Amino acid sequence: MNDTAAPLSASVSTPLFAWWHANARDLPWRFGRTTPWGVLVSEVMSQQTQMSRVVPYWEGWMAVWPDAASLAHASKAEVITAWGRLGYPRRALRLQECARAVADECGDELPRDYDGLTALPGIGDYTASAVLSFAFGERIAVVDTNIRRVLSRLFLGVESRGGAASPAERELANRALPEDAARSVTWNQAVMELGALVCTAKAPACDVCPVAHRCAFLAAGRPGLGERRTRPRQRFQGTDRQVRGIVLDALRKLPGDVRGGNAGAGASLPRVQVERLWKDRAQLDACIASLDEDGLIEIQPDGSLRLPA
DNA sequence: TTCCGGGTTA
DNA sequence: TAACCAGGAA
Incomplete structure (x- = not known):
């Protein structure tokens, strides 16, 4: 391990951060406008769900249950109904179980460490990392589907694979993360946002990408773009x-x-x-x-x- | 690895 | 039509 080596982000962070500041979506849980609990709710709702669908649900949910203690006292029926058609309703029950654990065992405050967060129901590696980075400002690599795809394309020039994140992908995310905590938060958010808005899975908009000039994937002719990266899904109809x-x-x-x-x-x-x-x-x-x-x-x-x- | 919703997009 | 989506758990 070379302590003096600059993180991979050094070569692209300036144009990427400029792009982030000009193009970041104004989501209601961003820019310090909510509590760590509010950030957690947004992350759970966003699991396997597009952000545009999450926003109205998050706003209604937080208006009724602004903190863990209030959600802990709701009935399951209320929680399931409020979840509406967001999908994967087990997430709603786990979020309430999480709220009860936080309210009863953590003094109504989220744990500020990875192990404490992942011990809570419904919180896995991604959500714990996201809360630590986005809500608490800690320096930690966030690894979600967007970041995996962007880092793999940008630095390795290949498509990331479907399925669970590999140890190699985690290592890449750690090597890319800026040393400074505040910059690491912006990096996580900016890379994720780039993956959502520009470096998309099927049709990346390389012509408007702020880091296209440093992108190994584009330089290589975007190999494998459009190829199936995940196993054929079971059809939804009739399942x-x-x-x-x-x-x-x-x-x-x-x-x-x-x-x-x-x-x-x-x-x-x-x-x-x-x-x-x-x-x-x-x-x-x-x-x-x-x-x-x-x-x-x-x-x-x-x-x-x-x-x- | 597989199951767990439901909406959007190309 | 089918992949894809700020994943987690068994």
């Missing part, structure tokens, strides 16, 4: 994921809790109506069972379904 979504959406649309003597218990969907949601009875019942196992629904003794209290 368990679609069926689960249909069932959950039906429960979300039920009349809300009347706040009577049955606290937290909303209306339920009768079995007869449940069976109309999907033709394949076996698949429907399997999906209902898996939703129940995930804690996303409750199965009543009479076979009707409802969102959990």
Whole structure:
């Protein structure tokens, strides 16, 4: 390890930072306008989800539950309903489990260290790194799909592969990270933003890229651009994921809790109506069972379904 | 490795 | 049509 070697970012940080300051999207959780908890909520909502879809959900969510303590006291039904059609609703339950852990065990303040963050439900390597960098200003390499793609193209001249991040990709991210903590935060954000807006997966806009003149991928003739980098996905139509979504959406649309003597218990969907949601009875019942196992629904003794209290 | 939503884009 | 998306967990 050569301590005197300049990080890889040195050759491109000036034009990249200028681009960032001129083109960064004005997202509501950026530029110090929210709390670390608000940053965490934005990161969880953004997992496998485009930012443009996240913004309205984040604003509504934070207006109702601005901190971990308030979210900890919500009912599951409220949380699942507020998650709406963002997708992967297990993220909503994990976020609330996380809120309860933070409120009960951490004095309603997020841990400021990697191990403490990754120990929380729903927080893995990416989200922990992002919170440390973006909310706390710590110097840590963030490795997400955008950063993997940009660093691989820019410095190695090849496409990154699908699947989990490799140790080599983490090493590259660490070698690229500026030494100065404040600059490392800008670097993470700028590289990620470049990947989202310019250096996109299918159609990178190299003609407007601020670091095109230093890009190994462009110099090499953009090898492999457009080739399939991930394993063929299962089709969505007819999958368990679609069926689960249909069932959950039906429960979300039920009349809300009347706040009577049955606290937290909303209306339920009768079995007869449940069976109309999907033709394949076996698949429907399997999906209902898996939703129940995930804690996303409750199965009543009479076979009707409802969102959990 | 596979499962977990649902919307957008080329 | 199908890849892709600020991933996490088993």
